[in-house]
Amino acid sequence: MARSITPRRKILTTAAAWAVGILIFFPIYWTILTSFKTEAQAINDPPLFLFFDWTLENYSVVQERSDYMRFLWNSLIVAGGSTLLGILVAVPAAWSMAFVPSRRTKDVLLWMLSTKMLPAVGVLYPISLIFVRFGLLDTRAGLIAVLMLVNLPIIVWMLYTYFKEIPGEILEAARMDGAGLKEEILHVLTPMAVPGIASTILLNVILAWNEAFWTLNLTAAKAAPLTAFIASYSSPEGLFFAKLSAASTMAIAPILILGWFSQKQLVRGLTFGAVK
Amino acid sequence: MYRRTALLAAGAFALAAAGSAAAEITIATVNNGDMIRMQGYTDRFTDETGIEVEWVTLEENVLRQRVTTDITTRGGQFDIMTIGMYEAPIWGANGWLVPLDDLSDEYDVDDILPAMAGGLSHDGTLYAAPFYGESSMIMYRKDLMEAAGLEMPEAPSWSFVRHAAEAMTDRGRDINGICLRGKAGWGEGGAFITAMSNSFGARWFDLDWNAQFDTRPWADTLNFFVGMMNDSGPAGYATNGFNENLSLFQQGKCGMWIDATVAASFVTNPAESTVADKVGFALAPDNGLGKRSNWLWAWALAIPAGTKQEGDAKKFIEWATSKEYIKLVAENEGWANVPPGARTSLYRNPNYRRVPFARMTLDSILTADPNDSTLEPSPYVGIQFAAIPEFAGIATEVSQEFAEVYAGRQTVEEALEKAQDITNDAMEAAGYR
Numbered sequence: 001m002a003r004s005i006t007p008r009r010k011i012l013t014t015a016a017a018w019a020v021g022i023l024i025f026f027p028i029y030w031t032i033l034t035s036f037k038t039e040a041q042a043i044n045d046p047p048l049f050l051f052f053d054w055t056l057e058n059y060s061v062v063q064e065r066s067d068y069m070r071f072l073w074n075s076l077i078v079a080g081g082s083t084l085l086g087i088l089v090a091v092p093a094a095w096s097m098a099f100v101p102s103r104r105t106k107d108v109l110l111w112m113l114s115t116k117m118l119p120a121v122g123v124l125y126p127i128s129l130i131f132v133r134f135g136l137l138d139t140r141a142g143l144i145a146v147l148m149l150v151n152l153p154i155i156v157w158m159l160y161t162y163f164k165e166i167p168g169e170i171l172e173a174a175r176m177d178g179a180g181l182k183e184e185i186l187h188v189l190t191p192m193a194v195p196g197i198a199s200t201i202l203l204n205v206i207l208a209w210n211e212a213f214w215t216l217n218l219t220a221a222k223a224a225p226l227t228a229f230i231a232s233y234s235s236p237e238g239l240f241f242a243k244l245s246a247a248s249t250m251a252i253a254p255i256l257i258l259g260w261f262s263q264k265q266l267v268r269g270l271t272f273g274a275v276k
Numbered sequence: 277m278y279r280r281t282a283l284l285a286a287g288a289f290a291l292a293a294a295g296s297a298a299a300e301i302t303i304a305t306v307n308n309g310d311m312i313r314m315q316g317y318t319d320r321f322t323d324e325t326g327i328e329v330e331w332v333t334l335e336e337n338v339l340r341q342r343v344t345t346d347i348t349t350r351g352g353q354f355d356i357m358t359i360g361m362y363e364a365p366i367w368g369a370n371g372w373l374v375p376l377d378d379l380s381d382e383y384d385v386d387d388i389l390p391a392m393a394g395g396l397s398h399d400g401t402l403y404a405a406p407f408y409g410e411s412s413m414i415m416y417r418k419d420l421m422e423a424a425g426l427e428m429p430e431a432p433s434w435s436f437v438r439h440a441a442e443a444m445t446d447r448g449r450d451i452n453g454i455c456l457r458g459k460a461g462w463g464e465g466g467a468f469i470t471a472m473s474n475s476f477g478a479r480w481f482d483l484d485w486n487a488q489f490d491t492r493p494w495a496d497t498l499n500f501f502v503g504m505m506n507d508s509g510p511a512g513y514a515t516n517g518f519n520e521n522l523s524l525f526q527q528g529k530c531g532m533w534i535d536a537t538v539a540a541s542f543v544t545n546p547a548e549s550t551v552a553d554k555v556g557f558a559l560a561p562d563n564g565l566g567k568r569s570n571w572l573w574a575w576a577l578a579i580p581a582g583t584k585q586e587g588d589a590k591k592f593i594e595w596a597t598s599k600e601y602i603k604l605v606a607e608n609e610g611w612a613n614v615p616p617g618a619r620t621s622l623y624r625n626p627n628y629r630r631v632p633f634a635r636m637t638l639d640s641i642l643t644a645d646p647n648d649s650t651l652e653p654s655p656y657v658g659i660q661f662a663a664i665p666e667f668a669g670i671a672t673e674v675s676q677e678f679a680e681v682y683a684g685r686q687t688v689e690e691a692l693e694k695a696q697d698i699t700n701d702a703m704e705a706a707g708y709r
């Protein structure tokens with residue numbers, strides 16, 4: 001029997017949800033607001049919320065100083081490329097773990113996840129040396145490879161969870177109808193797991209877009225994505241908060257828009273299988 | 277026949293393309309006003325030499341990590357690196373940098389301020405050319421000082437500064453007598469307290485590389501700093517660095533601020549500062565022991581060993597750190613905006629001497645000697661740091677312990693005891709002791 005929700009409880013829950021939402025969104029709101037202030041207004045005490053002379057000067061300075069489109073293009077290629085490559089590797093891996101598990105499958109999954117527990121800086125030198133050896137420094141191909149590897153455990157885990165929800169009997173029936181492995185994965189499994197795969201792709205694009213350790217340490221002038229664009233406006237000796245905010249707003253705008261339009265898909269995918 | 281002609285044409289085209297391809301150098305640099313300004317003039321260099329320039333601008337700490345990784349792995353991503361006075365002698369000694377010992381006569385290497393050249397050299401060889409240099413000095417509010425019935429001497433003592441700070445503090449009007457760095461980090465609060473400790477007769481190491489935090493001068497330094505800041509400093513000073521203090525000063529909330537000389541152009545800029553016309557300057561304080569508490573720093577351009585563009589990189593360095601570049605900036609943006617602290621000739625220039633903070637900046641630089649920074653003899657070079665590779669890590673940890681004192685979470689004695697252990701352990705592990 002479903003529990004009835006009292007109006008008081010509903011109001012409290014709604015208020016709490018709004019409070020949490022505002023709390024999470026506030027830093028983004030503040031960044032966007034600061035990007036329209038002068039440097040003096042940006043540090044004003046008390047802080048200026050809405051009533052100040054709005055200016056687009058910071059955006060103009062940032063546009064003039066940096067080649068935004070080049071950074072954006074690199075971000076698109078690197079985030080998109082690493083996600084696609086990750087999905088190509090992770091779908092067969094998750095399929096085998098979900099439908100033909102071995103005695104060690106759980107251990108393998110845990111081991112994959114444990115690699116995420118290692119601080120990235122711990123492998124900075126080995127990875128840098130490999131990149132130097134193979135001429136991958138400051139290349140998009142190198143970044144795609146490293147970001148794919150960094151996010152692969154999460155992709156495999158997410159897909160594994162979604163695949164586990166799909167009854168194995170359906171795949172067996174497809175096999176009995178003569179489907180090979182390729183047909184089984186492409187024409188039976190994938191269509192059924194579309195929401196899960198879509199949300200995995202979205203989450204991975206967001207993770208790759210925001211990744212700031214490897215993208216800063218393995219790039220220079222050519223393959224640097226938007227994380228490097230933001231870093232170029234940060235300074236411990238000089239107040240450039242308004243310009244930094246303009247650069248940040250320009251860097252997060254594409255992923256914010258993508259997240260906004262795909263939020264239903266994302267939430268559906270992330271909660272898929274959470275409630276049985 | 278057609279095929280042969282096509283091949284020949286393709287070959288000729290490829291040769292022509294190769295011949296016309298412009299040389300290109302990549303420069304890693306920090307984000308500050310002078311460096312960004314230089315990027316704006318890069319087209320002039322390209323027009324003069326035909327050498328294209330790619331800039332990689334990063335935040336100071338990110339840049340430090342990025343260029344260190346690149347140079348130690350021989351990544352070869354950069355043809356010129358912007359490095360500081362801390363890295364230059366260490367990297368030069370390791371053979372990681374190209375010696376700048378064959379710069380042209382027109383460049384006039386002898387015009388570089390001796391303190392800067394000394395700090396950027398190893399064994400007498402220059403490894404990085406200073407783009408701009410800085411020391412630290414007192415920036416103070418002339419109106420508040422006058423209202424307190426005091427007059428700032430050109431070279432004040434710490435006791436005067438403490439007295440003036442108390443007199444200028446007005447908690448009701450949110451005015452703090454003095455604003456200083458307390459933020460953890462070897463280049464933030466660590467740099468300030470180290471430079472201050474020199475004037476109290478302290479040092480990091482004795483001649484056998486033993487830590488000296490168990491000595492009286494260190495206790496005096498820290499007790500004085502904490503007492504003065506608790507009485508006259510802003511709330512939460514334990515987390516204040518350069519930017520936080522700059523913000524406070526520009527909003528009229530500090531009577532005095534002792535920090536980098538480069539801040540002078542910010543606090544006197546009416547577009548950014550509410551107190552632009554009320555700022556005076558004085559040397560960093562001393563304690564009558566013969567050592568002042570000012571530091572010395574330079575952002576300098578260096579060429580990593582192994583670059584394939586050594587010649588072009590040298591051409592750029594000669595252009596960017598030349599007298600002509602200073603003239604170029606002065607003509608277009610005024611003398612107050614030229615990169616300071618690198619060349620002797622700049623301070624002889626009558627136009628520059630009219631800039632309000634010019635003389636005090638030079639005096640501060642000239643009174644700082646990285647080779648003789650401590651009262652008692654010490655085995656290291658550097659004023660606000662010891663130029664050894666281990667220092668950054670050790671000083672960051674020590675400054676975290678000091679910041680705990682500033683936040684009221686431990687006593688001076690506890691912090692000094694921990695600092696002594698941290699430093700001795702690290703030096704032992706590194707093989708110094």
